[in-house]
Amino acid sequence: xxxxxxxxxxxxxxxxxxxxxxxxxxxxxxxxxxxxxxxxxxxxxxxxxxxxxxxxxxxxxxxxxxxxxxxxxxxxxxxxxxxxxxxxxxxxxxxxxxxxxxxxxxxxxxxxxxxxxxxxxxxxxxxxxxxxxxxxxxxxxxxxxxxxxxxxxxxxxxxxxxxxxxxxxxxxxxxxxxxxxxxxxxxxxxxxxxxxxxxxxxxxxxxxxxxxxxxxxxxxxxxxxxxxxxxxxxxxxxxxxxxxxxxxxxxxxxxxxxxxxxxxxxxxxxxxxxxxxxxxxxxxxxxxxxxxxxxxxxxxxxxxxxxxxxxxxxxxxxxxxxxxxxxxxxxxxxxxxxxxxxxxxxxxxxxxxxxxxxxxxxxxxxxxxxxxxxxxxxxxxxxxxxxxxxxxxxxxxxxxxxxxxxxxxxxxxxxxx
Amino acid sequence: xxxxxxxxxxxxxxxxxxxxxxxxxxxxxxxxxxxxxxxxxxxxxxxxxxxxxxxxxxxxxxxxxxxxxxxxxxxxxxxxxxxxxxxxxxxxxxxxxxxxxxxxxxxxxxxxxxxxxxxxxxxxxxxxxxxxxxxxxxxxxxxxxxxxxxxxxxxxxxxxxxxxxxxxxxxxxxxxxxxxxxxxxxxxxxxxxxxxxxxxxxxxxxxxxxxxxxxxxxxxxxxxxxxxxxxxxxxxxxxxxxxxxxxxxxxxxxxxxxxxxxxxxxxxxxxxxxxxxxxxx
Numbered sequence: 300x301x302x303x304x305x306x307x308x309x310x311x312x313x314x315x316x317x318x319x320x321x322x323x324x325x326x327x328x329x330x331x332x333x334x335x336x337x338x339x340x341x342x343x344x345x346x347x348x349x350x351x352x353x354x355x356x357x358x359x360x361x362x363x364x365x366x367x368x369x370x371x372x373x374x375x376x377x378x379x380x381x382x383x384x385x386x387x388x389x390x391x392x393x394x395x396x397x398x399x400x401x402x403x404x405x406x407x408x409x410x411x412x413x414x415x416x417x418x419x420x421x422x423x424x425x426x427x428x429x430x431x432x433x434x435x436x437x438x439x440x441x442x443x444x445x446x447x448x449x450x451x452x453x454x455x456x457x458x459x460x461x462x463x464x465x466x467x468x469x470x471x472x473x474x475x476x477x478x479x480x481x482x483x484x485x486x487x488x489x490x491x492x493x494x495x496x497x498x499x500x501x502x503x504x505x506x507x508x509x510x511x512x513x514x515x516x517x518x519x520x521x522x523x524x525x526x527x528x529x530x531x532x533x534x535x536x537x538x539x540x541x542x543x544x545x546x547x548x549x550x551x552x553x554x555x556x557x558x559x560x561x562x563x564x565x566x567x568x569x570x571x572x573x574x575x576x577x578x579x580x581x582x583x584x585x586x587x588x589x590x591x592x593x594x595x596x597x598x599x600x601x602x603x604x605x606x607x608x609x610x611x612x613x614x615x616x617x618x619x620x621x622x623x624x625x626x627x628x629x630x631x632x633x634x635x636x637x638x639x640x641x642x643x644x645x646x647x648x649x650x651x652x653x654x655x656x657x658x659x660x661x662x663x664x665x666x667x668x669x670x671x672x673x674x675x676x677x678x679x680x681x682x683x684x685x686x687x688x689x690x691x692x693x694x695x696x697x698x699x700x701x702x703x704x705x706x707x708x709x710x711x712x713x714x715x716x
Numbered sequence: 717x718x719x720x721x722x723x724x725x726x727x728x729x730x731x732x733x734x735x736x737x738x739x740x741x742x743x744x745x746x747x748x749x750x751x752x753x754x755x756x757x758x759x760x761x762x763x764x765x766x767x768x769x770x771x772x773x774x775x776x777x778x779x780x781x782x783x784x785x786x787x788x789x790x791x792x793x794x795x796x797x798x799x800x801x802x803x804x805x806x807x808x809x810x811x812x813x814x815x816x817x818x819x820x821x822x823x824x825x826x827x828x829x830x831x832x833x834x835x836x837x838x839x840x841x842x843x844x845x846x847x848x849x850x851x852x853x854x855x856x857x858x859x860x861x862x863x864x865x866x867x868x869x870x871x872x873x874x875x876x877x878x879x880x881x882x883x884x885x886x887x888x889x890x891x892x893x894x895x896x897x898x899x900x901x902x903x904x905x906x907x908x909x910x911x912x913x914x915x916x917x918x919x920x921x922x923x924x925x926x927x928x929x930x931x932x933x934x935x936x937x938x939x940x941x942x943x944x945x946x947x948x949x950x951x952x953x954x955x956x957x958x959x960x961x962x963x964x965x966x967x968x969x970x971x972x973x974x975x976x977x978x979x980x981x982x983x984x985x986x987x988x989x990x991x992x993x994x995x996x997x
Contacts, residue, residue, distance in 0.1 A: 310957070691778050692780045
């Protein structure tokens with residue numbers, strides 16, 4: 300029953316035609332969809348995050364990582380892939396953002412040809428953008444259910460080739476700034492906002508500790524899909540292993556260890572390998588749907604998408620992205636910072652997270668790693684699992700800064716057990 | 717001059733829906749509250765103690781939907797029952813548990829009223845819901861024992877008679893006050909008490925025949941169930957709907973939950989009229 304309608308009926312005293320002078324009730328006609336039209340998250344899984352070039356996924360192609368999570372998510376909820384209206388995959392480094400790779404992964408997963416798939420590249424936010432794209436298709440009514448994924452192999456590809464750019468770039472300061480290495484933007488942020496080396500190292504230490512604690516207490520067990528892979532060693536010998544643990548976490552890290560590292564991007568700088576996110580491999584997938592369709596199929600509701608925003612920021616200070624994207628997303632969701640129980644902000648660099656000043660409960664990319672296209676989707680999986688673990692209705696935010704100067708954020712609600 | 721010190725308990729982001737004093741512990745209160753005025757969001761249940769200087773939080777719990785009413789157990793000083801916007805009743809134990817002892821989900825709409833029978837032998841719980849029914853439950857909320865149907869609108873209030881065993885009065889959006897015989901599962905009386913929704917009703921504590929109703933028409937009426945053709949008294953003067961009426965146990969004062977108007981000195985004079993002395997807080 301519409302409570303608002305019922306209760307506003309109490310405001311007009313019976314029999315009196317005119318409403319009381321100071322009292323009016325308005326039908327807001329706000330943009331909020333009716334409950335059946337809400338975009339809900341059904342389920343999500345991720346692979347472990349491997350260390351690029353040295354870790355267990357170093358010889359694994361991204362289609363294999365992607366296929367592992369795509370199949371696991373659907374199998375867990377017993378949904379046949381032919382029910383999907385679309386699949387969107389975030390990816391950055393593969394040629395053409397992995398469009399061909401994704402279709403191959405699709406067939407490797409045994410998905411039927413009639414289900415379409417595409418990829419999206421908004422740099423570090425690609426995994427989240429994939430989710431927002433699927434949500435958009437659901438909202439516009441073109442699909443009922445969709446899979447949003449993200450995958451990256453930074454072992455097999457790196458951020459080498461900037462593509463074909465106009466020579467006019469050199470005369471345009473902002474365009475030029477897009478080529479600044481990410482680490483240098485971190486130095487810019489640290490300098491502009493006065494974040495010291497010590498602060499960054501403390502933050503990094505904290506991230507390692509939280510991630511180790513989360514891993515050791517089994518908090519990630521539910522969300523990680525074990526993947527069987529082949530690893531080749533220097534002599535060319537191959538062995539098979541099953542990867543089920545995040546490899547980036549350095550549990551025994553101390554402040555002294557971090558202090559010893561040399562600045563990686565600027566001679567007298569503060570950003571080091573220890574207080575930056577790691578280069579990694581991984582994949583994640585999230586199943587989304589229109590609430591009415593999800594409930595009709597008897598599928599669970601793990602979370603509800605309440606709002607999102609993507610904003611542009613100076614390319615040379617890209618790290619501040621979340622600081623602008625988060626308020627914009629909260630405003631869209633009609634919420635305040637105090638309403639949020641957990642923030643999952645990608646830790647591209649400690650400098651930028653210190654500036655964004657929000658709490659992470661599980662440790663992030665500094666400890667876990669940042670497989671570019673995967674991260675956004677991975678954050679959603681981790682966030683919703685953590686809200687579910689806490690066992691009561693709660694709100695969470697996923698956010699990240701984006702290379703070339705943007706920030707993205709999305710607000711999710713865990714509806715309660 | 718009513719109160720020189722006002723003791724206040726504040727909880728940001730929560731709007732109070734019901735307060736009940738513990739039948740066992742003199743300074744203890746239970747309070748059911750909801751987010752966003754109960755229109756949407758979650759709910760909280762508070763157990764509070766009044767001290768000399770203020771109000772102290774003893775215990776609180778969160779619920780996934782708004783909580784609209786609370787009642788203390790008459791058998792166990794730690795137990796309370798609350799009714800929620802999700803149609804559930806929950807049994808809570810303030811001594812021990814973080815989670816409810818029991819959750820009963822039978823009502824298909826919001827539960828707006830819960831009441832624990834005061835007749836010691838009974839130990840039954842009554843719930844009134846927007847699904848138009850009143851249900852009676854055992855004290856463990858195992859399952860409903862009786863479902864009372866008849867109201868043609870949402871039920872806002874369902875209260876056990878403190879005098880007559882197995883007797884419930886209910887107030888509804890259909891404008892009627894109904895009196896039910898639980899054993900027979902039948903409605904004994906349906907009084908078209910107001911031309912607007914009736915948000916609250918309660919029994920007079922000193923006369924088993926009297927029931928007060930509070931309505932959206934801004935009036936409080938007192939009814940003698942032996943003759944319901946018209947009310948024995950009609951109390952006017954409010955400008956807004958009456959949210960709650962509660963005849964007090966002593967000194968015949970009537971608390972009106974709407975604007976905290978304390979109407980004192982209301983003995984029922986022989987000709988059936990109240991002497992009114994209205995003070996507003």
